[in-house]
Amino acid sequence: MRSTRPLAAFLATVPLLAGTGSAEADSESASADVMVGERVVTVRAEEVAPGLFFITGAGGNMGLSIGDDGVFLVDDQYAPLTDAIRQVIAKLTDQPVKFVLNTHWHGDHTGGNENLGASGTVVIAHDNVRSRMSAEQFESFWDRTTPASAPEALPVVTFSDAVTFHMNGLSIRAFHVAAAHTDGDTIVQFQEANVVHMGDVLFHYWYPYIDVSAGGSVRGTIAAVNAVLSMIDAQTVVMPGHGATVTDKAGLENYRDMLQDVADRIQSMIDAGKSLEEVQAARPTAAWDEEWGQHFMTPELFTKLIYGDLSGGL
Numbered sequence: 001m002r003s004t005r006p007l008a009a010f011l012a013t014v015p016l017l018a019g020t021g022s023a024e025a026d027s028e029s030a031s032a033d034v035m036v037g038e039r040v041v042t043v044r045a046e047e048v049a050p051g052l053f054f055i056t057g058a059g060g061n062m063g064l065s066i067g068d069d070g071v072f073l074v075d076d077q078y079a080p081l082t083d084a085i086r087q088v089i090a091k092l093t094d095q096p097v098k099f100v101l102n103t104h105w106h107g108d109h110t111g112g113n114e115n116l117g118a119s120g121t122v123v124i125a126h127d128n129v130r131s132r133m134s135a136e137q138f139e140s141f142w143d144r145t146t147p148a149s150a151p152e153a154l155p156v157v158t159f160s161d162a163v164t165f166h167m168n169g170l171s172i173r174a175f176h177v178a179a180a181h182t183d184g185d186t187i188v189q190f191q192e193a194n195v196v197h198m199g200d201v202l203f204h205y206w207y208p209y210i211d212v213s214a215g216g217s218v219r220g221t222i223a224a225v226n227a228v229l230s231m232i233d234a235q236t237v238v239m240p241g242h243g244a245t246v247t248d249k250a251g252l253e254n255y256r257d258m259l260q261d262v263a264d265r266i267q268s269m270i271d272a273g274k275s276l277e278e279v280q281a282a283r284p285t286a287a288w289d290e291e292w293g294q295h296f297m298t299p300e301l302f303t304k305l306i307y308g309d310l311s312g313g314l
């Protein structure tokens with residue numbers, strides 16, 4: 001059909017396209033590549049609201065606010081990525097990174113703290129993030145020990161409940177949710193922009209890891225998601241800690257429904273005295289596996305995680 005379209009009709013549309021431009025066309029993006037071992041990692045920032053960006057790379061997804069008051073960053077991935085993250089931010093603003101807020105203690109969200117702190121960034125987190133980073137941690141699910149972080153990597157400002165940053169024309173409200181992915185999770189709400197960063201309380205279309213050894217739980221994760229759902233609307237942009245794209249209220253509801261259904265099924269089998277092997281054989285996640293079970297947390301592993309959490313066996 002396009003080939004038969006009169007040239008004059010096509011030309012008539014050109015000034016319109018050039019002259020207006022939708023919000024989509026105005027949104028910015030920036031990226032930078034970095035070698036991590038043998039692998040090329042692309043750090044990429046996509047604008048999701050004016051001055052607000054969703055950044056992917058390796059490790060936990062970041063959030064970024066830029067403006068006249070400086071740069072506010074949610075999480076900082078791994079130390080080898082700091083230069084690439086700085087390059088991406090420098091393509092968007094000439095302001096320094098004033099604050100980084102860690103959503104929880106895991107190294108794929110806090111690995112850049114020491115580098116950023118050395119150049120004057122103030123690192124902020126919940127009290128439990130600093131205390132867990134200050135001591136060796138053992139995650140029984142992965143049989144993994146993480147040494148204490150260097151003192152220079154620790155958050156220098158901590159809070160117990162909530163803190164609000166007033167900058168770049170926004171109220172950036174960071175609030176603690178108890179016993180969710182860990183015992184130190186923070187949700188970050190960019191209020192006037194209607195954007196929320198969930199940290200690892202949300203894995204978008206991956207079965208989530210829940211760090212039960214660090215005080216996390218599936219019931220607490222569901223409660224935290226429900227709390228956020230009560231605060232947002234159909235237009236809210238929802239950033240997940242893991243997963244390639246942002247989502248929305250409907251995506252968050254779908255995640256909650258999956259967690260609730262899997263937890264309820266496994267709980268009833270625990271109540272009936274079933275062993276882990278019997279529960280895994282019954283495939284309590286089957287209805288959700290195609291959408292959620294295609295990443296590192298396989299259906300079998302996720303069943304083991306939720307069984308261990310709900311039976312007190314982790």
Ligand SMILES: [Zn+2]
Nearest residue numbers: 104106181200
């Ligand atoms: Zn995590």
